[in-house]
Amino acid sequence: MSIIEISFMRILLIFLSIIASLLMMSCxxxxxxxxRADNGIVFDTIVLDxxxxxxxxxxxxxxxxxxxxxxxxxSKYADLDSLQRIFIKRFLGPSYDSLSVQAAVDKYVANFVxxxxxxxxxxxxxxxxxxxxxxxxxxxxxxxxVSQVSERYYYYKEELSDSIxxxxxxxxxxxxxxxxxxxxxxxxxxxQNYNIDLNRLEIITENDIFTPGYEAALQPxxxxxxxxxxxxxxxxxxxxxxxxGVDEIVPNRxxxxxxxxxxxxxxxxxxxxxxxxxxxxxxxxxxxxxxxRENSPVSTFNK
Numbered sequence: 277m278s279i280i281e282i283s284f285m286r287i288l289l290i291f292l293s294i295i296a297s298l299l300m301m302s303c304x305x306x307x308x309x310x311x312r313a314d315n316g317i318v319f320d321t322i323v324l325d326x327x328x329x330x331x332x333x334x335x336x337x338x339x340x341x342x343x344x345x346x347x348x349x350x351s352k353y354a355d356l357d358s359l360q361r362i363f364i365k366r367f368l369g370p371s372y373d374s375l376s377v378q379a380a381v382d383k384y385v386a387n388f389v390x391x392x393x394x395x396x397x398x399x400x401x402x403x404x405x406x407x408x409x410x411x412x413x414x415x416x417x418x419x420x421x422v423s424q425v426s427e428r429y430y431y432y433k434e435e436l437s438d439s440i441x442x443x444x445x446x447x448x449x450x451x452x453x454x455x456x457x458x459x460x461x462x463x464x465x466x467x468q469n470y471n472i473d474l475n476r477l478e479i480i481t482e483n484d485i486f487t488p489g490y491e492a493a494l495q496p497x498x499x500x501x502x503x504x505x506x507x508x509x510x511x512x513x514x515x516x517x518x519x520x521g522v523d524e525i526v527p528n529r530x531x532x533x534x535x536x537x538x539x540x541x542x543x544x545x546x547x548x549x550x551x552x553x554x555x556x557x558x559x560x561x562x563x564x565x566x567x568x569r570e571n572s573p574v575s576t577f578n579k
Contacts, residue, residue, distance in 0.1 A: 316352025
């Protein structure tokens with residue numbers, strides 16, 4: 277082998293070693309983002325508890341609203357403005373995410389009160405058409421015995437809060453709880469869960485995590501978990517205690533993630549009667565390894 281050939285081989289080996297090193301660095305960078313165990317996010321909480329009487333008269337019915345909004349106020353790695361917009365949109369709704377956190381909360385409360393006053397005005401209009409002078413006399417609805425309707429129809433109540441579920445390794449998961457009562461005997465509770473991929477600053481979807489066909493594969497896991505939680509042996513027994521449609525249960529996009537697994541929440545009325553607590557199913561990653569995508573936002577947890 278000539279000197280030129282030897283020199284060429286040495287250069288080729290050096291070149292290949294550099295390429296290999298770059299590839300190693302690239303792979304490590306894909307697995308380990310700029311986020312480590314600490315996502316570098318600081319949170320604050322807005323707390324509001326407000327009761328508004330109709331026409332500012334404390335002898336009249338009222339509406340009340342309570343808000344506890346945990347939100348990011350500082351971020352070491354992710355863009356704070358984008359992160360706050362995600363929180364505002366998921367907590368209050370998309371029509372508020374162009375505002376600052378405090379302005380969004382203030383507008384939400386103002387809209388809630390305005391909606392209440394509009395409904396009371398509607399009741400008053402119906403009342404006036406009946407010839408009654410008492411705005412709070414029981415006069416609605418038309419298909420209900422007037423004597424059975426009470427002032428409760430004029431009382432609105434809402435409680436809105438959120439809590440951080442997981443915050444590490446480039447993933448931030450949080451839950452929003454909303455309780456509503458519009459003069460009914462029952463209060464309606466709902467839980468909405470969100471997971472943020474802080475590298476992309478986007479909500480993590482089921483398609484981001486699972487390979488195709490995951491819906492059918494998760495169905496028996498949901499069923500088995502619900503039967504175990506309720507100490508029954510079959511779906512018929514589940515139906516007897518207030519669950520329905522569990523034979524066709526599917527993932528509902530309402531989930532939380534952490535480093536141990538995925539937690540699905542099915543709100544009241546989805547597959548269970550309102551009298552029951554919202555069903556919760558925890559699925560450890562080890563149980564669904566074959567369903568998980570490679571290089572997904574949770575792939576580093578599945579080790």
